[in-house]
Amino acid sequence: MEKQKLATRVGQIAPFQVMAVLARAKQLEAQGDDVIHLEIGEPDFVAVDAVGDAGVSAIQEGKTGYTSATGLPELKKAISEDYLRRYQVDVSPERIIITPGASGALLLMASLMVNAGDEVLMPDPCYPCNRHFLTQVGAMATLVDTDAKNGFELSLQKLAGYWSEKTSGLWLASPSNPTGAVLSRAYIEEAWQKVRSLGGHLLVDEIYQGLVYEGEDFSALSVADDIFVINSFSKYFAMTGWRLGWIVVPEWAIEGATKLAQNLFISAPSVSQYAAVRAFNADVLAECEARRQTLNARRRVLLDGLRELGLPVVAPAHGAFYVYVDVSGITQDAMTWCLALLEQEKVALTPGADFGVKDAHKYVRFAYTCDEERLKQALARIERFIECK
Ligand SMILES: Cc1ncc(COP(=O)(O)O)c(C=O)c1O
Structure with missing residues (x-):
């Protein structure tokens, strides 16, 4: 019998690089490590x-x-x-x-x-x-x-x-x-x-x-x-x-x-x-508005922390729950940097290569989908990671 083949379009789809980060994060968590997840494009809230x-x-x-x-x-x-x-x-x-x-x-x-x-x-x-x-x-x-x-x-x-x-x-x-x-x-x-x-x-x-x-x-x-x-x-x-x-x-x-x-x-x-x-309904919209304000407070914590770390935020982070950051001052390869950061300091980020081609190796995406305390911990861990490089 002829060997069955997947359609050619399947081969044209590159798997997300962040999946490698996520898979490693899961392994680390399974062995008891405390991973801070800033890679996931999903709110940490559930439906009202x-x-x-x-x-x-x-x-x-x-x-x-x-x-x-x-x-x-x-x-x-x-x-x-x-x-x-x-x-x-x-x-x-x-x-x-x-x-x-x-x-x-x-x-x-x-x-x-x-x-x-x-x-x-x-x-x-x-x-x-x-x-x-x-x-x-x-x-x-x-x-x-x-x-x-x-x-x-x-x-x-x-x-x-x-x-x-x-x-x-x-x-x-x-x-x-x-x-x-x-x-x-x-x-x-x-x-x-x-x-x-x-x-x-x-x-x-x-x-x-x-x-x-x-x-x-x-x-x-x-x-x-x-x-x-x-x-x-x-x-x-x-x-x-x-x-x-x-x-x-x-x-x-x-x-x-x-x-x-x-x-x-x-x-x-x-x-x-x-x-x-x-x-x-008004009650649900009010709760969503309160969450927006929570996200905004986190955004400020993250932007302040990144500024202190000297990591440039390359686009005005005025919406969603993402910040796109230039890490080319410390690495030539954002993906390798993300994996090393995860390994050493247990902070998960998404490499820029998941979103584009031009200069993607320079960037990482932070998602501020965890509370302010965790964000501050993540920033402290990143600081330690950068310092010991
Ligand atoms: C810009 C954008 N469009 C579309 C989607 C798909 O979202 P969903 O299918 O969950 O509504 C996402 C998910 O992250 C997104 O970021």
Whole structure:
């Protein structure tokens, strides 16, 4: 019998380097070491109790079947009302397609707007899975060089130069993973105007929306109805494992997106959807706001500590829960440095190579997803590590 082979696209996907860090961290913990985890892009909170309780009730009441493909009408309505209340933007519920996480939304977006052979521009560094969603549809990501001096912002002046007849669109994220940088309204306006004149689509991944500490927390939907926007319950609502997100599409794309949602997922998880309806009540939003303030306090501790250590933060860390740090003053290889730091001082970080190509060996990402005390301990351990090198 012929030997069975994996599809070639599987070979094109590089495993995350942080997995090696994580695997070693687990071994160290199994042997009793106290590892401080600053590598994981996941809040250290769980869903607010009222939301969890709503999920339990949904199970008890047997609300566990498929929902309509684009999501529960009451959830779509709640999201629509939230856009109006918090971001003063009118988004009709019909334009909101509920998906299994932002991941599901990204796959739907690639399937909806990108043809095989197309290219999509995105900044280097950015969220690594974007590239692979494009691979699934036979397309390709083109990582655009950015400059650390400009906070890794993709230069819109140079956009036309990167655009080719194969380019389908531009994918941005604000706040950004891995840098925490927040794009300004003026930037999104200019990006939209340029992308439109080049005949492409613009996607803004707003999965860290709400987690903004400096600058304007706005939605790209307030700039134009024809911009595609992705969001999720994973980060602001701390519901990573509930696997629930959404995409907002323009009116003209609703029918196509609905067909894809039906075929790709049938529906997003029903229990999660019933729980998520509760997330937009004032008490839950107040708790999420308190958490945002907690994250902001941690961010300040981390930024102060890094400054004292002389480690440059290379992008304005104004949002999400990440800080992107230049370690090239102490190492030529961030991945090896991360592994040595873990081995010696039991602090886990994510190497820059997981997010980009250009100069990635210079950078590491810190996630401030542990409390201030632990962050201070981590900084003290890093200081000791640097000093004894
Ligand atoms: C920028 C960005 N987009 C999308 C995702 C996927 O999130 P999820 O599928 O949990 O909603 C992540 C996860 O870390 C992310 O950082």
